[in-house]
Amino acid sequence: DVKVTQSSRYLVKRTGEKVFLECVQDMDHENMFWYRQDPGLGLRLIYFSYDVKMKEKGDIPEGYSVSREKKERFSLILESASTNQTSMYLCASASRLLAKNIQYFGAGTRLSVL
């Protein structure tokens, strides 16, 4: 089974702190994604990576950056956390092959910024 592991289930941070959310997948997938999930808004794509050191902005990249130094690991960085970044963050990975292009999700990290 594909496993996508997010390092923390719950995080509480203070405004202005630098926050790292980590995601690791064990299926050698090329593509990895970060979403945020908010009630009434569904899932919104923050960033996408299609290879090591490669990234593309999603629909809501403002206030976030990402890092992909190794194929299996994709990090989301909040340079200076703000209260409006309180949310559930979901990481996903997928094969680049179209026939296998199913996104597999981690359990999520619920971040509270106080």
Add this chain to the structure above:
Amino acid sequence: GDSVTQMEGPVTLSEEAFLTINCTYTATGYPSLFWYVQYPGEGLQLLLKATKADDKGSNKGFEATYRKETTSFHLEKGSVQVSDSAVYFCAHRSGGSNYKLTFGKGTLLTVNP
């Protein structure tokens, strides 16, 4: 632009009732269509998918048929169980993209015994 519109919840049903969650989409090209499910405290997992018009995806008693003429992909189940209580997301992958999924806002289903 690309979008997915699904039935707003919450939906509350009794066990063994019939379920329909409506989903319509706008997309470029010929999208693939998906239903994902999120059980309490978990991430999303793929429930079923369809990749071309008239395809029917099915899994765990759930079904959805890709209707190109009505741009719809409604989720149905003939007899729901308490264990089906979850949030359901409709999504599509546009024919112009091999990676980006566009999600609906999700529908919370609660099934009572």
